[in-house]
Amino acid sequence: MLKKIQEDNITDIISTHAFPAIAVSNLKERNKINIPLYSLITDYTVHVAHVAKEIDKYIVGHEDVGVLLEEMGISRENIYPYGIPIDIKDCDSDDIDKWKKSQDVDDKFTLLIMGGSFGAGDIKSVYKELENIKEDLNIIIICGRNEHLKEKLENRIYRKNPKNKAIIVGFTQEIEKYYQIADIIITKPGGLTVTECIHKNLPMIIPFFIPGQEEGTKDFLLNNQMALYTSKYIKLSTVVKTVMQNPQKLELMKMSMKRNKKQDSARKIAELFL
Structure with a gap:
């Protein structure tokens, strides 16, 4: 890492992962380099590994994360709640309507199920719980690069012929369109996925x-009213039924997302450097 910094004459470093930030901090502590080091935390929480002696500034996704850093001894003046930068498009309604027809998606209540780019989480069990609930809905499952999961789900649909229509999608570069046609997403809370959903006002x-x-x-x-959580006492199917029967729940989460959304994150971070 030191060789790379010296050969490329790097003048500033921003780290989006704790481990390289620790490595560069160690180089600064040993007086091997003397350049600004910023840490961009891409989750909505903080781990002790995120904090290192020679990190000059911390960029976080929300003010709540800044409070956690303060509790770890970081000065507030070195914390910038600019948000997590994402690269996601906003599509106009006419384009989305045409795209929905091309994907054979009608206007029923639409559930999007996703487990990140590698299809993590017990997505098959999630689908099994929802495939035959009496409520009429669309189910779209993004499997990402998990071809095994995609094949298992397609085989199940072929064998079982479930009540509710399911669309199985592999890796896609049109994720923002799926976000826009969904009424709610069932997903694991990865930092970038959460940021994209907040940007799209998509309840979780x-x-x-x-x-x-x-x-x-x-x-x-949960603390900011942007998601619902299932447990052994409240099944996933129960949560889905409650939001379908009580759309005010969805509106409450959307309002919270609008309040907590961070705009122009990448520009603000660039300006902080420049």
């Missing part, structure tokens, strides 16, 4: 998470 149901950072992000969402 969280039935699973990876322990650690995603659990903290789940708590952030």
